[in-house]
Amino acid sequence: MASKQLKHTAQLDASIQERDVETQVKSTYKAVEVAAPCAYREPEDVSRRLHRAEMRYESQIETQRRYIPMKSINKVVKISAQTMRKVLKRNSIRFAAAVLIALASFVAAPNAALAAAPQHHDQQPGFYRVRVGELEVTALYDGTRAFDPHWLNGTKATMDGVVKGLHEDPQMLDVVDNGFLVNTGKQLILVDAGAGTWWGGGALGRLAGSLRSAGYTPEEVDLVLLTHLHSDHVGGLTTQDGKRVFPNADVYVAKVESDFWLSPDVAAKAPKDAQPFFQSAQAIAAPYIKAGKWHAFSGSDPIVDGMQVVPLPGHTPGHTGYEFTSKGQTILFCGDIVHAQRVQLEHPEVTAVFDIDQTAAAATRNQLLPKLAAENVLIATPHSSVFPPLGRLRKEGSGYSWVPVVFTDRWDER
Ligand SMILES: [Zn+2]
Numbered sequence: 001m002a003s004k005q006l007k008h009t010a011q012l013d014a015s016i017q018e019r020d021v022e023t024q025v026k027s028t029y030k031a032v033e034v035a036a037p038c039a040y041r042e043p044e045d046v047s048r049r050l051h052r053a054e055m056r057y058e059s060q061i062e063t064q065r066r067y068i069p070m071k072s073i074n075k076v077v078k079i080s081a082q083t084m085r086k087v088l089k090r091n092s093i094r095f096a097a098a099v100l101i102a103l104a105s106f107v108a109a110p111n112a113a114l115a116a117a118p119q120h121h122d123q124q125p126g127f128y129r130v131r132v133g134e135l136e137v138t139a140l141y142d143g144t145r146a147f148d149p150h151w152l153n154g155t156k157a158t159m160d161g162v163v164k165g166l167h168e169d170p171q172m173l174d175v176v177d178n179g180f181l182v183n184t185g186k187q188l189i190l191v192d193a194g195a196g197t198w199w200g201g202g203a204l205g206r207l208a209g210s211l212r213s214a215g216y217t218p219e220e221v222d223l224v225l226l227t228h229l230h231s232d233h234v235g236g237l238t239t240q241d242g243k244r245v246f247p248n249a250d251v252y253v254a255k256v257e258s259d260f261w262l263s264p265d266v267a268a269k270a271p272k273d274a275q276p277f278f279q280s281a282q283a284i285a286a287p288y289i290k291a292g293k294w295h296a297f298s299g300s301d302p303i304v305d306g307m308q309v310v311p312l313p314g315h316t317p318g319h320t321g322y323e324f325t326s327k328g329q330t331i332l333f334c335g336d337i338v339h340a341q342r343v344q345l346e347h348p349e350v351t352a353v354f355d356i357d358q359t360a361a362a363a364t365r366n367q368l369l370p371k372l373a374a375e376n377v378l379i380a381t382p383h384s385s386v387f388p389p390l391g392r393l394r395k396e397g398s399g400y401s402w403v404p405v406v407f408t409d410r411w412d413e414r
Pocket of ligand 1: 230235336383
């Protein structure tokens with residue numbers, strides 16, 4: 001059974017390895033040209049202009065001063081006090097004119113100044129907080145990569161539509177990768193850890209930086225809940241030289257999941273191309289196992305107050321969601337129930353080559369999505385087409401649309 005399922009993973013791995021270095025990085029770092037802010041100029045621009053005009057006329061006065069004595073020598077004419085007053089008066093009139101010209105050019109031609117402003121290609125830090133009852137939930141950006149249409153399995157008509165859509169909008173399958181931090185007031189709980197250096201060819205692995213930008217440190221994290229052991233979700237736990245990135249955290253993962261990826265027997269039976277998945281999972285888990293910080297739970301084991309484990313099998317054998325409820329509000333950390341939002345929400349029957357059991361993955365999605373839409377559950381997704389990766393589902397025809405949480409720079413009390 002394992003080897004048949006893992007065939008998908010094997011195909012996936014080969015194409016990903018190539019893509020990681022080539023296409024993913026290129027498309028992720030597609031230049032995002034940020035236009036210089038255009039409508040408003042800071043006051044110092046005016047004073048800089050005035051200063052430049054002043055300097056210009058200072059130098060003209062200086063030229064005239066030098067010029068007058070020359071004339072006086074040539075013509076042997078002494079400059080009377082009256083002449084000097086006239087010169088100074090003329091200069092002051094010219095200076096006033098320069099001021100007016102500078103002001104006029106500020107009003108009439110702002111584009112001339114904008115052309116001189118350097119572009120800024122850096123972006124804002126990747127985190128976003130929402131309130132869920134008494135919980136503070138922070139989405140942590142790990143990176144963005146392009147999803148290959150060949151990684152999706154659907155009917156010919158659907159997939160033709162995807163290829164056409166991608167032609168019209170090359171960003172249609174761009175996927176934002178995320179983890180999440182839940183601050184319960186008592187504990188800091190990380191849900192998935194991003195890819196670290198284990199996946200994504202350099203396009204991913206920003207999560208720890210996003211965590212710091214959000215005002216926390218990896219050392220402060222008490223618990224890590226893992227949806228599954230694919231390296232884009234667990235790579236951020238461990239450095240390549242085997243150090244724990246979250247040295248004080250206890251890591252929890254479903255026993256079925258842990259047993260599958262960490263089993264030397266299962267790994268030995270897996271196709272050769274699938275071996276890296278097992279190797280990375282084992283290397284990432286190793287320092288936590290050694291430190292007694294790796295915990296494999298069964299369905300009914302309580303882990304955190306106010307949190308429910310939601311088994312979502314199919315994508316991987318022990319793929320798990322985590323649902324937190326506080327003061328009547330709920331958020332579901334849904335794991336890889338959907339990879340390409342803009343395709344799989346409209347066509348929930350479409351599966352991904354990442355799904356080890358494609359039939360079970362589709363069945364789980366078909367059961368879960370109607371429930372989430374009907375109950376208007378807030379969803380935190382590790383793979384989104386927008387950031388923040390938080391939103392709700394709305395039924396639309398035979399599929400669903402994503403209703404994103406709208407960005408605000410305030411702490412929304414609702
Ligand atoms: Zn994933």
